[in-house]
Amino acid sequence: xxxxxxxxxxxxxxxxxxxxxxxxLLLTSVFFLTSISSVHSTxxxxxxxxxxxxxxxxxENVPYNxxxxxxxxxxxxxxxxxxxxxxxxxxxxxxxxxxxxxxASGSLNWKFRTDGSIQATALVRGDRAYFGSFDxxxxxxxxxxxxxxxxxxxxxNFTCSDKVISSAHVNExxxxxxxxxxxxxxxxxxxxxxxxxxxxxxxxxxxxxxxLKRGLVHIGDIGKGFYSLSMATGKLVRDLYLNDNAExxxxxxxxxxxxYICTGEQRELLCLDPDDLSIIWEFxxxxxxxxxxxxxxxxxxxxxxxxxxxxxAKDPNGDGSISDDELLFRTDxxxxxxxxxxxxxxxxxxxxxDDEHYRMFCLNATDGSELWNVSAKGYxxxxxxxxxxxxxxxxxxxxxxxxxxxxPGIKVTLETDxxxxxxxxxLKMAVTLKDSDAFPVHGADVVFSxxxxxxxxxxxxxxxxxxVSGTDGRLEVHFLPPPVSSRSTVIMTVEASRSGLTTGRASxxxxxxxxxxxxxxxGLSYVDPQRPYYxxxxxxxxxxNAIILTxxxxxxxxxxxxxxxxxx
Numbered sequence: 001x002x003x004x005x006x007x008x009x010x011x012x013x014x015x016x017x018x019x020x021x022x023x024x025l026l027l028t029s030v031f032f033l034t035s036i037s038s039v040h041s042t043x044x045x046x047x048x049x050x051x052x053x054x055x056x057x058x059x060e061n062v063p064y065n066x067x068x069x070x071x072x073x074x075x076x077x078x079x080x081x082x083x084x085x086x087x088x089x090x091x092x093x094x095x096x097x098x099x100x101x102x103x104a105s106g107s108l109n110w111k112f113r114t115d116g117s118i119q120a121t122a123l124v125r126g127d128r129a130y131f132g133s134f135d136x137x138x139x140x141x142x143x144x145x146x147x148x149x150x151x152x153x154x155x156x157n158f159t160c161s162d163k164v165i166s167s168a169h170v171n172e173x174x175x176x177x178x179x180x181x182x183x184x185x186x187x188x189x190x191x192x193x194x195x196x197x198x199x200x201x202x203x204x205x206x207x208x209x210x211x212l213k214r215g216l217v218h219i220g221d222i223g224k225g226f227y228s229l230s231m232a233t234g235k236l237v238r239d240l241y242l243n244d245n246a247e248x249x250x251x252x253x254x255x256x257x258x259x260y261i262c263t264g265e266q267r268e269l270l271c272l273d274p275d276d277l278s279i280i281w282e283f284x285x286x287x288x289x290x291x292x293x294x295x296x297x298x299x300x301x302x303x304x305x306x307x308x309x310x311x312x313a314k315d316p317n318g319d320g321s322i323s324d325d326e327l328l329f330r331t332d333x334x335x336x337x338x339x340x341x342x343x344x345x346x347x348x349x350x351x352x353x354d355d356e357h358y359r360m361f362c363l364n365a366t367d368g369s370e371l372w373n374v375s376a377k378g379y380x381x382x383x384x385x386x387x388x389x390x391x392x393x394x395x396x397x398x399x400x401x402x403x404x405x406x407x408p409g410i411k412v413t414l415e416t417d418x419x420x421x422x423x424x425x426x427l428k429m430a431v432t433l434k435d436s437d438a439f440p441v442h443g444a445d446v447v448f449s450x451x452x453x454x455x456x457x458x459x460x461x462x463x464x465x466x467x468v469s470g471t472d473g474r475l476e477v478h479f480l481p482p483p484v485s486s487r488s489t490v491i492m493t494v495e496a497s498r499s500g501l502t503t504g505r506a507s508x509x510x511x512x513x514x515x516x517x518x519x520x521x522x523g524l525s526y527v528d529p530q531r532p533y534y535x536x537x538x539x540x541x542x543x544x545n546a547i548i549l550t551x552x553x554x555x556x557x558x559x560x561x562x563x564x565x566x567x568x
Contacts, residue, residue: 132164
């Protein structure tokens with residue numbers, strides 16, 4: 001459960017594995033920090049204002065049902081969360097590659113190699129992506145236009161003294177991020193160094209929270225420290241030391257002049273005043289929390305080891321504490337070390353879990369009731385994002401997943417009055433096509449594939465090519481069986497396709513008996529299911545006869561030998 005991250009001297013043991021809550025929840029919550037537009041208003045206004053970018057925003061439609069649509073396997077587990085550009089999906093993997101996938105199909109567009117795990121979520125700005133790696137490099141790469149054969153290229157890289165887990169954020173041409181050893185960096189978008197400030201002797205896994213109003217960078221470490229730095233110079237402006245068991249692995253959320261942070265084993269959600277880092281209110285949840293809070297419609301959503309919590313964004317009675325009576329809801333995610341950070345949109349909450357079924361949950365944002373869930377094959381620490389009504393996330397099963405409503409498809413039904421016939425007979429068959437709403441599908445191309453025999457329109461002449469379904473979604477065909485020398489089987493597959501619908505398929509197995517007088521050697525040989533027993537019995541009988549014969553010969557030789565001895 002606990003693995004040691006080597007970094008600077010005196011590095012401490014930290015959770016880091018497929019089962020490690022802190023790293024997983026932090027890393028997978030990284031994207032979620034970027035998804036709160038009021039926290040990074042400049043970044044999001046730039047993304048929304050650029051028609052070439054399609055950033056996942058909180059007015060996306062969350063599917064009202066969830067089914068697996070596609071998955072793409074990488075070489076290692078995935079803690080990073082997806083982002084989008086030009087209609088492509090970017091996500092990092094522990095195998096060291098940054099992948100660009102087609103969100104519609106999950107096919108690979110391109111990938112970019114580093115020499116370490118990529119657990120930070122990429123920052124997309126214009127035609128560039130910025131991200132860090134465990135190889136101690138921070139990268140800026142070009143983003144090829146969709147449909148082109150171009151590959152991403154390295155524009156510049158910045159060498160750090162330790163791994164980079166933190167995701168980056170940008171404002172007015174400057175990029176802010178942290179490295180593991182407790183140092184926060186500021187670079188220009190062209191890679192020029194502006195400042196670096198070591199704020200802690202403890203590791204920093206969180207991403208910076210940009211406070212544009214005050215010109216501050218807010219960030220915490222895993223050893224009870226929370227800091228506010230000058231965006232201009234990097235100088236420490238103020239700090240807050242929490243309880244001895246506090247761990248700020250996740251990023252803070254700044255909404256309506258209030259900072260919200262989870263404190264790990266301190267087991268509290270804190271609301272801070274960004275002016276002086278004083279505590280406005282606190283909520284004790286008796287469960288360790290490592291996710292980035294998400295604030296929506298006056299509510300704060302966050303996850304702990306086992307639960308999704310929802311509390312008021314403001315203290316209802318102003319006593320400095322959110323009491324259990326003021327808790328809006330708590331939903332059991334059945335996890336044992338926490339899940340991903342929540343995504344809130346369309347009146348729904350999406351959040352991953354590390355329960356035994358590795359589920360992505362969709363919950364009602366009002367009361368936390370479960371609407372649907374879909375399972376992966378590994379822990380879901382990646383924070384989900386939504387684009388065009390589909391949900392995207394990574395998993396420790398090494399795959400990127402897409403879930404949601406399956407595209408409308410064609411249901412194919414084969415109807416016939418029998419499945420056995422003689423080789424000189426024909427069989428009339430009806431094919432019915434309906435869509436997902438049970439309406440007839442007309443004008444669809446229907447293709448038959450057979451292991452033997454043929455199909456016919458008139459019951460006489462074999463027909464090669466596709467058929468077209470009628471206005472009622474039906475068509476009739478005739479099966480012309482092959483000549484056979486013994487009882488044979490034929491497998492028929494029907495495939496129906498039409499633009500805008502998922503292709504439908506159906507299969508049927510037919511049995512063909514030889515007709516009277518049919519002496520042809522053609523056709524499929526049918527193996528009687530009793531034949532193996534007949535063969536085994538025959539072989540056994542032969543063996544028994546051989547044993548008896550051998551015994552008789554032996555007895556005869558022995559008798560002769562005894563007789564000779566007696567005669568002597």
